[in-house]
Amino acid sequence: TMALNLAAFKAIIFDVYGTLVDWESPIYEGLIPIIKKNPACASWSRKDVLEAYCIVEATLEEQHPDWLYAKVLEESYKELDRQMSAAGEGTSGSEGDAIKFAESIRDWPPFSDTVVALRSLAKRYKLTVLSNVDHQSFAFTHSKLSDDTEHLSLYAHKPQPARTPLDPSLGFHPRRNPESKSPFTLVLTAQDTGAYKPSPLGIGAAIECIIKDPDCDVRDKSEILVVAVSLFHDIYPAHELGLKSVWIHRQGTRMGLNVEDNSPDLDPERVKRLGEGKWSLRFETLGEFAEEVEKGFADRR
Missing domain, CATH: 3.40.50.1000 (HAD superfamily/HAD-like)
Incomplete structure (x- = not known):
């Protein structure tokens, strides 16, 4: 140094x-509904989940600098859900889960x-x-x-x-x-x-x-x-x-x-x-x- x-x-x-x-603990906890219902992520570690989320979030922030962060959180949740559903036989989730995830920042x-x-x-x-x-x-x-x-x-x-x-x-x-x-x-x-x-x-x-x-x-x-x-x-x-x-x-x-x-x-x-x-x-x-x-x-x- x-x-x-x-x-x-x-x-x-x-x-x-x-x-x-x-932010890592609440983000990981907030993504558990996606992991649970998507067989593609059954074997994922906490690290795998957080890294996958990080890539999705950074990509959306770069593409949409005008979005408020609450929207970035919501859309990152939906996008990760879509990716996981597409990779396995899972179903992508409800709008309500994504909004709940975005609002969780208030409690981090x-x-x-x-x-x-x-x-x-x-x-x-x-x-x-x-x-x-x-x-x-x-x-x-x-x-x-x-x-x-x-x-x-x-x-x-x-x-x-x-x-x-x-x-x-x-x-x-x-x-x-x-x-x-x-x-x-x-x-x-x-x-x-x-x-x-x-x-x-x-x-x-x-x-x-x-x-x-x-x-x-x-x-x-x-x-x-x-x-x-x-x-x-x-x-x-x-x-x-x-x-x-x-x-x-x-x-x-x-x-x-x-x-x-x-x-x-x-x-x-x-x-x-x-x-x-x-x-x-x-x-x-x-x-x-x-x-x-x-x-x-x-x-x-």
Whole structure:
């Protein structure tokens, strides 16, 4: 790993689903109805299911950057169901299952170390969200990440219409509301940027917004750090745009490792080295990263 002076950065761009929130467990659980009724997937492991889902979702996001994420979830469910039914003698399922799957995002849980780590990191950096999500779905997650699910409306972004992608007012500034407990200075979703990661348009818009944003106090991209679990969605695109990154390699995660042929089938020691040279530091939890940050700032004193 490269040496990285963590105290030199002013802002962090966070991925949410996979990094801060467990999406793999609920997605897998939500797909069980498809697996159960389709003989073609009888022998599939959790990993097989998640990888198949990931390919379907990424394909739809690339083809339909204008779709809200709730629609992406719903259509990904239907498409995977169609593929599995076609492969075996199964029947493809009901509209209701797909809608239920899309709505499940409201209940996806933060990892146990997330809320405390975000609170700690927000004292050191301006935290930005860049997430493949829509405003309405993210409000539920945002309230959980802020440990304030009682006040959902504080965490819901209600944007003004007719914005241009690089309008400096793009995105949501939850901390401007004194009642908000959000750790985030700026929230950008695919609904704001008009692109799903790994499209460089998303991360490009985030860089531009952070630099223009008076709340962030960032001069140029050398002061921005990307922190994410997904090599595919975040780490590789960040590297292409010249950003430094930290890989949160949560153990057992599968989605977003598909950057080399069959890389998730590699042994654990090789998986740890995936994408080496694209990221600067690797941690297994966000909590470990937050502790390292505190050491970095303490050493500076």
